[in-house]
Amino acid sequence: MQNMLTIISNALCRITGRHAGAQTVSELLIDLSEYVNITSPTAPVMVTTERQPPEPPPVSARAPEAQLVSAQTDAVARPGARVVVSRSYADFTPAMTFDIKKCDVHRLEEGPPLKAELTREQGLQYYRTMQTIRRMELKADQLYKQKIIRGFCHLYDGQEACAMGIEAAINPTDHLITAYRAHGYTYTRGVAVKEILAELTGRKGGVAKGKGGSMHMYAPHFYGGNGIVGAQVPLGAGIALACQYQGNNQLCVTLYGDGAANQGQLFESFNMAALWKLPCIFICENNKYGMGTSVERAAASTDYYKRGDYIPGLRVDGMDILCVREATKFAADHCRSGKGPIVMELQTYRYHGHSMSDPGVSYRTREEIQEVRSKSDPISLLKERMLSNNMASVEELKEIDVAIRKEVEEATQYATSDPEPPLDDLCNHIFANSPPLEVRGTNPWVKLKSTS
Amino acid sequence: MMAAAARFLIRGANPKLSISGGGTLLKLSPSCSSRTKTQRRHAAHFTYHPDPVPTQYGPTTKMNLFQSVTSALDNTLASDPTAVIFGEDVAFGGVFRCTVGLRDKYGKDRVFNTPLCEQGIVGFGIGVAVAGATAIAEIQFADYIYPAFDQIVNEAAKYRYRSGNLFDCGNLTIRAPWGCVGHGSLYHSQSPEAFFAHCPGIKVVIPRGPVQAKGLLLSCIADQNPCIFFEPKILYRAAVEQVPVESYTIPLSQAEVLQEGSDITMVAWGTQIHVMREVANMAQEKLGVSCEVIDLQTILPWDVETICKSVVKTGRLLISHEAPITGGFAAEISSTVQEECFLNLEAPISRVCGYDTPFPHIFEPFYIPDKWKCFEAIKKMINY
Numbered sequence: 001m002q003n004m005l006t007i008i009s010n011a012l013c014r015i016t017g018r019h020a021g022a023q024t025v026s027e028l029l030i031d032l033s034e035y036v037n038i039t040s041p042t043a044p045v046m047v048t049t050e051r052q053p054p055e056p057p058p059v060s061a062r063a064p065e066a067q068l069v070s071a072q073t074d075a076v077a078r079p080g081a082r083v084v085v086s087r088s089y090a091d092f093t094p095a096m097t098f099d100i101k102k103c104d105v106h107r108l109e110e111g112p113p114l115k116a117e118l119t120r121e122q123g124l125q126y127y128r129t130m131q132t133i134r135r136m137e138l139k140a141d142q143l144y145k146q147k148i149i150r151g152f153c154h155l156y157d158g159q160e161a162c163a164m165g166i167e168a169a170i171n172p173t174d175h176l177i178t179a180y181r182a183h184g185y186t187y188t189r190g191v192a193v194k195e196i197l198a199e200l201t202g203r204k205g206g207v208a209k210g211k212g213g214s215m216h217m218y219a220p221h222f223y224g225g226n227g228i229v230g231a232q233v234p235l236g237a238g239i240a241l242a243c244q245y246q247g248n249n250q251l252c253v254t255l256y257g258d259g260a261a262n263q264g265q266l267f268e269s270f271n272m273a274a275l276w277k278l279p280c281i282f283i284c285e286n287n288k289y290g291m292g293t294s295v296e297r298a299a300a301s302t303d304y305y306k307r308g309d310y311i312p313g314l315r316v317d318g319m320d321i322l323c324v325r326e327a328t329k330f331a332a333d334h335c336r337s338g339k340g341p342i343v344m345e346l347q348t349y350r351y352h353g354h355s356m357s358d359p360g361v362s363y364r365t366r367e368e369i370q371e372v373r374s375k376s377d378p379i380s381l382l383k384e385r386m387l388s389n390n391m392a393s394v395e396e397l398k399e400i401d402v403a404i405r406k407e408v409e410e411a412t413q414y415a416t417s418d419p420e421p422p423l424d425d426l427c428n429h430i431f432a433n434s435p436p437l438e439v440r441g442t443n444p445w446v447k448l449k450s451t452s
Numbered sequence: 453m454m455a456a457a458a459r460f461l462i463r464g465a466n467p468k469l470s471i472s473g474g475g476t477l478l479k480l481s482p483s484c485s486s487r488t489k490t491q492r493r494h495a496a497h498f499t500y501h502p503d504p505v506p507t508q509y510g511p512t513t514k515m516n517l518f519q520s521v522t523s524a525l526d527n528t529l530a531s532d533p534t535a536v537i538f539g540e541d542v543a544f545g546g547v548f549r550c551t552v553g554l555r556d557k558y559g560k561d562r563v564f565n566t567p568l569c570e571q572g573i574v575g576f577g578i579g580v581a582v583a584g585a586t587a588i589a590e591i592q593f594a595d596y597i598y599p600a601f602d603q604i605v606n607e608a609a610k611y612r613y614r615s616g617n618l619f620d621c622g623n624l625t626i627r628a629p630w631g632c633v634g635h636g637s638l639y640h641s642q643s644p645e646a647f648f649a650h651c652p653g654i655k656v657v658i659p660r661g662p663v664q665a666k667g668l669l670l671s672c673i674a675d676q677n678p679c680i681f682f683e684p685k686i687l688y689r690a691a692v693e694q695v696p697v698e699s700y701t702i703p704l705s706q707a708e709v710l711q712e713g714s715d716i717t718m719v720a721w722g723t724q725i726h727v728m729r730e731v732a733n734m735a736q737e738k739l740g741v742s743c744e745v746i747d748l749q750t751i752l753p754w755d756v757e758t759i760c761k762s763v764v765k766t767g768r769l770l771i772s773h774e775a776p777i778t779g780g781f782a783a784e785i786s787s788t789v790q791e792e793c794f795l796n797l798e799a800p801i802s803r804v805c806g807y808d809t810p811f812p813h814i815f816e817p818f819y820i821p822d823k824w825k826c827f828e829a830i831k832k833m834i835n836y
Contacts, residue, residue: 150635151813202814213637213813227639228596229568262567263599290568292541298567362544426815427807440777440808442821443829448807 093391095119100323106306106313106343112330116322120391123382126168126321127392128400130160130379133184135408136193137352140183140200140214144356148416149200152227153214156184158351161378162285163188165324166253170332175243177223177236178255180215181285181350185255189222194411203418210421211429230256230263233282237269240280240341251279251335253328259290261304270308270341277340281331282308284343285318287350292363308343318346319376349376428452496634496686497822498726502693503663509696518688520662520695521550521627524669525588527699529558532586535673537563539573539590539627547592548629548688574600574626578608578678581624586673594630594682595639601647608678609653622676627669630658630682631723632774632820637813643722643775643806648680649752649784655679655704656751660725662693667702668749675704684722707755709762713744716768716830719759719785721748724772724821731826738827741834751781759785760792767798768833772821777805799836802829 097117105111137157143149156163163184166176178185186196191207199206200214207217208225216225223239226232236254243250256266261284273280284304288295295302305313312334316327324346331342349372353360360369386392427439427448436449505512515523528535537551543565545552555563566573573589580587591597597604604626612620632641648656655677659665665683672679710725711732720728725747732743744762748754763769769789771782782803789801804821812819 151637152640211813215637215639228599231599259568262569262572264569264571265599291547292544293565293567297565357547420814423815423818426812426818427809430809442777442807442819442825443802443804443832450809 091390092120092393093389096385096389096391098322098385100320100326101317103317103323103327104303104305104315106303106308106315107310108312108314111314112316112323112326116326118322118385118391120386122168123386123391124396124400126164127379127382127386127397128404129164129167129188130321130382131401132193132404132407133157133160133163133187134379135404136187136196136411137183139408139412140197141352141356143197143201143412143415149214150202151213152180153200153356154181154354155350155352155356156181158372158378159285159287159318159348160184161321161324161382162283162318162346162348165318165321166283166328168321168325169328170251170253173221173248174250174332175221175223175236175239175252176255177232177239177252178225179229179232179257179260180225180227181257182215182217182225185222186217186219186225189219191217191219191222192411193408194414197408197411197415198418201415201418202420203415204421205414205418209425211425230260230265232256233260233263233266234269234272236282237273237278237280237341240273240278241276243279244276249336251281251332253281253283255283255285257290258284258286258288258295258302258304259293259298261286261307262290262299266307270311270343273341274308274311277338279335279338280341281328281335282311282341282343284345285348286345287348289350289354289363291354292358294363303345305343305345308341311341311343312339313343313345315345315347318348319372319378319381321378321382424449496690497817497820498723499730500661500687500691500726501729502691503661505694506663506696509700510698512694512696514692515662515695516687516689517659517662517665517683517691518548518550520666520693521669521683522552522554523695523697524666524673524699525551525554526557527670528586528588528673529554529562531699532673534584535562535586535588536580537588537590538566538576540568540592541565542590546590548683548685550590550627550683550688570596570599571603574603575607577624577626578603578611578621581621581678582611582619584623586623587621587625588673589624589626591626591628593640593685594628594644595642597626597628597644597680600626604648604654604678604680605651609651611653612677613653620676621678624678625669625672625681626679627681627683629685629688631684631686632811632816633686635816636685636811637816638811641811641816643682643773645682645721645751645773646775646779646781646784649781651752653677654752656682657704657749658682658684658722658751659749660684660722660747661687661691662695664702664747664749666695667700668704670699671701671704674701679704682722686723702749705750705753705755707749707758708747709744709758710747711743711745713742713766715742715766716770716833717744717746717759717762717766718826719746719748719769719771719782720773721751722774724774727821727823727826728772731823731830734823734827735830739831739834741830743830748785754785756788756792760789763789763793764796767796769797769801770804770826770829770833771801772804772826774806774821776808777803778808780805799833802833804829 095117097115100116102114103111134157137155144153167188183196195207199208199217202210204210215227218224233254233256236252239252286304290298305315314327317323331344334342427450429452430450431437432452436451439448439450441448541547542551543555543563570591577587577589608621631643645656648654657668657672659668669681672681718728728745732745735741735743744766771785773780773782782805786801804826807819
């Protein structure tokens with residue numbers, strides 16, 4: 001039905017597009033989708049404009065460090081040891097402890113644990129989230145190629161384990177700031193797929209009201225979405241200062257890429273953060289290429305976890321969600337205990353090029369990408385772990401895939417039918433002002449108002 | 453950086469442009485487009501007017517703007533053994549293809565990539581230049597020049613002055629793609645020339661097309677002052693002209709009168725020149741108004757004489773740029789002209805510029821000072 005709707009609306013667009021204004025077509029589509037929602041039993045409730053966050057991160061399910069380390073024996077052999085047993089799937093393994101890759105450490109006596117526990121529920125949730133991000137990014141790629149999304153667009157596929165792993169290890173009240181490859185974090189910080197896609201298409205229902213686009217997305221405790229390479233890092237240190245000053249035991253996760261790691265602002269921030277012992281986790285998502293230049297050709301030291309010098313550091317396998325989660329937990333504990341900042345390098349990989357103009361194969365080989373895809377894909381890795389340990393069934397995961405596909409399709413529908421923001425929005429939100437401020441226009445006789 | 457995208461964007465949005473030049477631009481305008489999408493954000497807002505084929509500089513070949521920049525850099529590397537080119541991704545040709553083939557031709561010790569660090573790039577360039585070599589630095593987008601602002605304003609611009617002429621970095625040229633591109637949004641569309649116009653000691657130059665770009669860029673490189681050379685990125689592929697193959701220079705700080713007229717003087721630079729030329733035709737056809745179109749070319753130090761002479765003749769002045777109106781360079785021109793030509797003015801000087809907003813994402817078509825807004829300004833001035 002949903003497919004049919006898409007076809008019909010596309011056709012309508014095609015037929016009426018030349019004569020009817022954008023508004024009319026959009027309204028038509030909204031009307032149509034409402035109609036479908038009412039009449040079709042399979043249609044989902046996606047028309048609401050409320051935020052529909054993904055399932056909350058399993059903060060409560062987090063086991064204390066000691067317990068994690070001790071839980072080395074097979075959890076199945078000790079029934080009752082875990083509370084997280086799904087009733088209807090009693091024959092599945094409710095929880096497992098996995099060996100994870102050892103982190104390289106810098107100025108630390110001890111690193112994160114070498115084993116991590118994964119409950120079935122966590123596993124399913126991580127799978128769902130990462131798969132949603134993947135689907136969403138592939139859809140964005142498609143919409144870009146159809147020229148529905150315009151401008152600058154940086155896709156996150158390949159790096160999903162970073163966003164999910166970090167989110168699983170911090171509290172929703174902790175703070176997070178990243179650069180322009182922001183779609184994944186926007187989703188893990190609680191923004192619905194449809195709001196992200198609608199932002200990409202520049203529609204009113206987008207997470208930044210259609211005014212930001214790909215690089216500028218925000219949510220509570222998520223500070224974007226920043227377009228200038230490295231410029232968000234000092235902001236992150238500032239957020240951490242606010243946390244420290246307010247004494248609320250919160251911290252700030254400050255993300256940047258391997259390219260940004262060569263910007264001077266980082267080192268200014270490192271110094272301030274270490275000097276004042278700010279609760280800040282600096283995370284370098286090292287996806288091996290800063291735009292079209294490989295890390296070896298851009299950085300005198302590619303040991304990004306050591307580049308804080310006097311700040312302790314960790315190098316983490318960023319393709320394994322459990323590694324990321326455990327390392328981030330470790331880093332968060334480090335920060336919360338008042339020891340000051342910590343630097344983490346997540347070794348990851350982006351499947352797409354740097355941005356949509358970059359086919360991504362002029363500075364690396366197709367074989368290299370294929371090898372990462374086949375050997376260390378974060379989603380496949382998790383899936384494999386769950387399936388081979390009887391923590392989920394193939395059918396079940398397939399069902400999740402189908403549901404995600406549907407969600408993304410519906411979000412696309414929303415993102416292409418939602419109206420564009422009204423022209424008044426051009427001048428709004430320049431300053432905080434009341435009463436409205438007059439905005440000087442292209443010429444003296446056009447007056448526009450700005451409100452915030 | 454994040455914006456390697458622009459390469460694709462320019463090519464992707466108007467695929468026909470590079471083949472058939474400006475003529476097809478009009479066909480992409482909303483009224484005759486067969487596009488079905490509700491947004492038409494990437495229809496160009498101007499028609500490119502190619503310059504006549506220059507005859508005084510020897511044989512010419514067909515080039516677009518980025519090729520003419522490459523050609524200028526090629527001439528420089530060939531004739532000046534101390535010249536080096538560096539910037540983000542320039543080794544493989546740069547995101548806008550301005551340095552294609554130069555590394556292979558002149559070696560990776562002369563054309564090389566830097567890390568992503570604009571402040572470092574410019575500071576490094578000042579060092580290279582002060583030691584006597586010719587430094588040509590590329591900032592990937594004019595929007596990214598701000599991290600380097602301190603180095604440009606405090607180091608480059610003041611070097612000669614503060615050392616009593618013992619040292620200077622006149623051999624430094626900074627190139628950066630500039631201006632709107634159709635869908636560049638906040639950080640890939642800005643026109644920051646006015647920031648630098650407030651800074652004695654540097655020169656700021658913006659060409660309107662391939663022939664000018666090559667001549668002016670070679671002048672900037674030869675000039676014994678640090679120069680910022682902004683290249684209108686929307687023209688990289690859209691502008692195609694017959695460009696001389698050999699090296700030639702076009703003098704800096706000299707505005708060019710592109711079209712003589714008697715009723716109104718129109719001053720612009722970069723992409724906006726092409727809007728102005730179209731407006732001049734419209735004004736002639738619809739209002740019988742004769743417009744004098746002037747390309748300022750060098751923003752700092754600017755050619756006061758040519759502009760004032762023209763205003764004395766026409767009595768009216770319209771200035772247009774993409775940057776926001778408040779504090780834009782039009783303000784400086786306007787102020788100077790009213791001081792010099794007060795008694796010659798028939799109407800208040802008019803500025804048609806960008807809004808005082810950040811460069812908008814989907815509202816770009818409304819933000820741009822397009823031909824209709826300029827045309828309206830002319831009507832007002834004539835009927836004043």
